[in-house]
Amino acid sequence: xxxxxxxxxxxxxxxxxxxxxxxxxxxxxxxxxxxxxxxxxxxxxxxxxxxxxxxxxxxxxxxxxxxxxxxxxxxxxxxxxxxxxxxxxxxxxxxxxxxxxxxxxxxxxxxxxxxxxxxxxxxxxxxxxxxxxxxxxxxxxxxxxxxxxxxxxxxxxxxxxxxxxxxxxxxxxxxxxxxxxxxxxxxxxxxxxxxxxxxxxxxxxxxxxxxxxxxxxxxxxxxxxxxxxxxxxxxxxxxxxxxxxxxxxxxxxxxxxxxxxxxxxxxxxxxxxxxxxxxxxxxxxxxxxxxxxxxxxxxxxxxxxxxxxxxxxxxxxxxxxxxxxxxxxxxxxxxxxxxxxxxxxxxxxxxxxxxxxxx
Numbered sequence: 354x355x356x357x358x359x360x361x362x363x364x365x366x367x368x369x370x371x372x373x374x375x376x377x378x379x380x381x382x383x384x385x386x387x388x389x390x391x392x393x394x395x396x397x398x399x400x401x402x403x404x405x406x407x408x409x410x411x412x413x414x415x416x417x418x419x420x421x422x423x424x425x426x427x428x429x430x431x432x433x434x435x436x437x438x439x440x441x442x443x444x445x446x447x448x449x450x451x452x453x454x455x456x457x458x459x460x461x462x463x464x465x466x467x468x469x470x471x472x473x474x475x476x477x478x479x480x481x482x483x484x485x486x487x488x489x490x491x492x493x494x495x496x497x498x499x500x501x502x503x504x505x506x507x508x509x510x511x512x513x514x515x516x517x518x519x520x521x522x523x524x525x526x527x528x529x530x531x532x533x534x535x536x537x538x539x540x541x542x543x544x545x546x547x548x549x550x551x552x553x554x555x556x557x558x559x560x561x562x563x564x565x566x567x568x569x570x571x572x573x574x575x576x577x578x579x580x581x582x583x584x585x586x587x588x589x590x591x592x593x594x595x596x597x598x599x600x601x602x603x604x605x606x607x608x609x610x611x612x613x614x615x616x617x618x619x620x621x622x623x624x625x626x627x628x629x630x631x632x633x634x635x636x637x638x639x640x641x642x643x644x645x646x647x648x649x650x651x652x653x654x655x656x657x658x659x660x661x662x663x664x665x666x667x668x669x670x671x672x673x674x675x676x677x678x679x680x681x682x683x684x685x686x687x688x689x690x691x692x693x694x695x696x697x698x699x700x701x702x703x704x705x706x707x708x709x710x711x712x
Contacts, residue, residue, distance in 0.1 A: 356452070356511075356543065359452045359508050359511055359512075360451060360452055361452075361455075361493070361496075361497060363497060365455055365496040365497055366495070366496050366497070368417065368492075368495055368496060369416075369417045370415065370416050371491075371492055371495055372412060372413070373412070373415075373488045373491035373492065373711070374410065374412040374712040375411055375484045375488055375710070375711055375712065376408050376409070376410045376709065376710050376711075376712055377411070377480050377523050377524070377708070377709040378404045378407060378408045378480055378523055378706050378708065378709070379404045379408065379409075379480040379523065380401040380402060380403045380404055380479055380519060380522045380523050380526075380529065381402050381404060381561060381664060381666065382399050382401040382519065382522075382664075382666070383400050383402065383617075384398070384399050384598050384602055384617075384621055385595065385621050385622075385624070386399035386518060386519070386531065386532060386595070387578070387579060387582055387591070387595075387628055388582030388585075388588055388591070388592065389518055392448065392515060393448075393514050393515055393518050394542045395532040395542060396582065396588070397532060397591075397592040397593075397595035397596050397599075398530060398533060398534040398537065398595070399522070399530070399595070400528060400529065400530045400531075400548065400599055400603075401522045401528070401529055401531075402527060402528060402559060402561060403522070403523065403525065403526025403529060403705060403706050404561060404703045404704075404705070404706055405703055405706030405707075406468060406701060406702065406703040407467075407469045407480070408468050409466070409467050409477070409481045409484045410466050410712065411463065411464065411465040411487075411488060412464045412465075413461055413463050413485065413488040413489075414461070414464075415460075415492055416459060416461075417459060417460075418458065418459060418460045420457050420458050422457070423457075424443065424446040424447075424450070424456050424461075425459075425460045426443075426461035426463055427461070427462050428463045428465075429463065429465070430465050432464075432466075441478075442463070442516075445482060445515065448516070449486075449489070449512050452508070452511070453489050455493065455496055456489070459492075463485065465484065467480070467481075469563075469701060478520060479519040479520040480520075482516035482517045482520040483510075483513040483520045483521075485513075485516070486509040486510070486512040486513040487509050487524070487711070489509075489512060490508055490512070491711065493505075493508075506524050506708075506709075508544075509524050509709070510522075510544035511543050511544040514531070514544060517575070518575075519531075521545040523545075523708070524545065524708055524709050525545065525546075525547050525707075525708040526705065526706050526707045527559075527705035527706060528547065528552065528606065528705070529548065530545065530546055530599070531544070531545040534596060534599055536599075536600045536603055537549060548606065550603065552606050552607065553606065553607060553608060553609030554609070555609045555676050556606055556609070556611075557677070558677045558704055558705060559674060559675075559676060559677065559704065560674065560675050560679075560680055560683070560702075560703075561674055561705070562672070562683070562700055562701070562702050562703065563670060563672055563673075563703060564673060564687070564691055564695050564700045565670055565695050565696050565697075565699040565700060565701070566643050566646070566669040566670050566671060566694065566695060566696060567669040567670065568699070572636060572668070573638065575667060578629065578636075578667050581628075581629070581633075581634075582628065582632070585628065585631070585632050587628065587631060588628075591624065591628060594624070595621075598617055598620075598621060601613070602614070602618075605617065611676065612660070615654075615662040618664050618674065619662050621664065622663065622664040622665040623665075625666075625667065626638060626639060626665060629667065638665075638667055639669055640669040642669075642694035643665070643669045643670075643671060645694045646663070646671045646673075646691055646694050649690060649691060649694075650662070650673065653686055657682070659675070659679060659682075659683070660675060660676055661673060661674070661683055661686075662674050673691070677704075687700060
């Protein structure tokens, strides 16, 4: 693995103060990554839709200080100081220190806010850490000048990955692959890359309605969940299956076989949960209403010859995926039926988006 490309080579300029604001999206994996080795290297490749409406907006104010051996930062989340979030961010800064040595020269004030409930299974760490990574890269670009946008995005994805694996997929869009895969040109375990092939029109502007079955803290953190794969009896077969599924999905996305898309994406979601149910310790992350929604989706699909399907992250919430052409009918179905199984009837309409943008 060549990580030296991300270490600044030349002397950096001196800037007294700078402020950057980035909006970066969450993402929803279609082929799941579950299981990793250090430092944040995936056991299998994954692919996700970058979302549009579910995002984090982060502003970092950098103020020059005397260089020290520790990273000095304050963290505010939705207007309130959040010291309980600091250990995760401190660990992130520790991991990226070799690649961003300038962080020891600045006092940082980080202000973040989400457009969706934190820690509810909508990959808040993906959007949150990719936003911090983009702010760091904005500073690096000012300090060194002349960095290409391609390099900035690649390094931002690389840095974000060191905080949260799925964050590597939140810099670009609408489809991003993370993990080395023989059939995906340019793919890497170190950063996410845009899906390199032309996508069939049916998968353009794909819709994702997120049904908030349970807005509480996740039952199992992603870190704990990934660690359960270390001695899992079915882990090795799962890693092989995931890479095979990514190859199949690559073909599906190009040829427009939406029925196969539905089958593969739902199978991936259920496999992720099956791995959690067969780990030790074992967990059931779905709630009764998760299952009610899944069965309602299956009935609706059969009765209406629809291409609606679902996927799940490691939690109870349901992502309802459907082509733009079915938006009006499916949204009506969600509002009249599926919303009844959501906490306080809450859901978020979203769609595939194009990645990070500076504000």
